[in-house]
Amino acid sequence: MKPARRRRNGAVIAAIGMLVLAAAGTLLHVYRHPTLDAGTAPTLDIIDAQRAVVGQYHTPSAEEIASLGNADAVMLGRRLLNETARLLPDNVGNDLNCNSCHMAEGKRPFGNHYLNTGGGSYPRYMTRPGREIGLVERINGCLQRSMNGTPLARDAPQMRAMLEYMAWLSRTVPDGARVAAAGEGPIDSSLRPDRTRGHALYAAQCAACHGDNGEGRRDGSGDIAFPPLWGERSFNIGAGMARLYKAASFVKHNMPPAASRAPPLGQQVMPDQDAVDIADYFIHQPRPDFTGKGKDWPHDPKPKDARY
Ligand code: HEC
Numbered sequence: 221m222k223p224a225r226r227r228r229n230g231a232v233i234a235a236i237g238m239l240v241l242a243a244a245g246t247l248l249h250v251y252r253h254p255t256l257d258a259g260t261a262p263t264l265d266i267i268d269a270q271r272a273v274v275g276q277y278h279t280p281s282a283e284e285i286a287s288l289g290n291a292d293a294v295m296l297g298r299r300l301l302n303e304t305a306r307l308l309p310d311n312v313g314n315d316l317n318c319n320s321c322h323m324a325e326g327k328r329p330f331g332n333h334y335l336n337t338g339g340g341s342y343p344r345y346m347t348r349p350g351r352e353i354g355l356v357e358r359i360n361g362c363l364q365r366s367m368n369g370t371p372l373a374r375d376a377p378q379m380r381a382m383l384e385y386m387a388w389l390s391r392t393v394p395d396g397a398r399v400a401a402a403g404e405g406p407i408d409s410s411l412r413p414d415r416t417r418g419h420a421l422y423a424a425q426c427a428a429c430h431g432d433n434g435e436g437r438r439d440g441s442g443d444i445a446f447p448p449l450w451g452e453r454s455f456n457i458g459a460g461m462a463r464l465y466k467a468a469s470f471v472k473h474n475m476p477p478a479a480s481r482a483p484p485l486g487q488q489v490m491p492d493q494d495a496v497d498i499a500d501y502f503i504h505q506p507r508p509d510f511t512g513k514g515k516d517w518p519h520d521p522k523p524k525d526a527r528y
């Protein structure tokens with residue numbers, strides 16, 4: 221081969237190489253969010269209204285979305301839940317994504333999962349609003365409180381897409397049945413919190429990721445890597461996560477994030493008292509107010525850890 225042609229071929233190969241690298245970079249950018257995938261997810265029982273086991277639930281992996289008839293909508297829903305702050309800037313008022321709290325894309329038992337959400341859990345009566353609400357309103361509740369933002373219209377394509385993702389997770393569960401997995405893990409709610417101890421535990425176990433001032437941290441491309449736990453850019457006082465035992469349960473069963481909690485590779489399980497103390501510390505740091513709070517629990521008794 222003549223040297224000139226060899227140079228030209230070299231340039232073409234280099235250009236192709238750059239394109240491949242750029243494409244891989246884009247894919248990584250889209251898919252780098254942590255996912256608990258089917259391989260590591262447990263098989264869960266499907267139970268009927270009498271709690272009899274009527275089948276087994278296989279936690280679907282994201283790759284399975286591609287073969288669906290409505291793949292585009294489900295994939296959009298998945299992205300919206302993972303990258304909410306970036307994709308819905310008009311509706312999100314802080315630096316959180318939905319899946320900052322709905323762990324592993326809403327597939328993890330004890331991690332505020334969505335496994336039953338789209339499968340007949342709504343409409344249902346809830347004590348906080350004191351009436352029956354549908355799933356759209358439930359999602360908008362998290363937008364206004366957990367995301368300190370504004371609701372999406374019922375027929376907005378983004379709302380429809382999130383509903384399609386949730387329905388996909390429940391697609392193999394028969395009518396009237398549900399996946400036997402709690403959204404919140406057990407926590408001893410008779411424990412009294414020690415906030416001073418919680419501060420010390422926070423500094424030792426949480427501040428490395430969430431910051432000394434709970435401010436969180438962004439990654440090199442400006443996306444949220446570690447979400448804020450308090451301050452103007454965190455969830456407001458009306459959020460479920462602002463309640464002591466909900467926060468303690470979340471922390472005990474999900475933090476620090478790890479793919480497995482089982483020995484020998486999983487992390488050590490946090491004692492309930494530590495989780496309650498840490499939660500008491502961070503939920504009571506300054507955070508946005510929620511203007512609609514006066515309307516909560518209009519008929520039913522307030523939970524004992526309600527903040528107002
Ligand atoms: C700060 C944490 C946090 C964030 C961020 C968050 N949520 Fe939630 N969400 C919760 C908690 C905790 C619950 C459980 C119940 C509660 O609020 O008491 C919940 C409950 C839900 C439920 C009810 C699930 C069921 O099966 O009944 C849905 C649906 C939901 N969230 C959707 C969303 C969506 C969509 C977003 C983003 C727009 C979002 N959440 C953001 C913490 C959060």
Ligand code: HEC
Pocket residue numbers: 254316319320321323324422425426427428429430445446447448449454455461470471475476477498499502
């Ligand atoms: C290794 C880094 C790391 C450590 C250590 C860690 N977290 Fe997190 N935390 C995360 C990530 C990442 C998320 C978002 C979930 C996701 O993206 O899967 C998160 C989410 C949260 C959330 C819900 C979202 C929010 O901002 O309110 C709370 C609450 C939380 N962590 C509390 C804690 C507490 C308390 C500790 C200490 C016991 C802790 N975390 C330790 C990385 C960490």
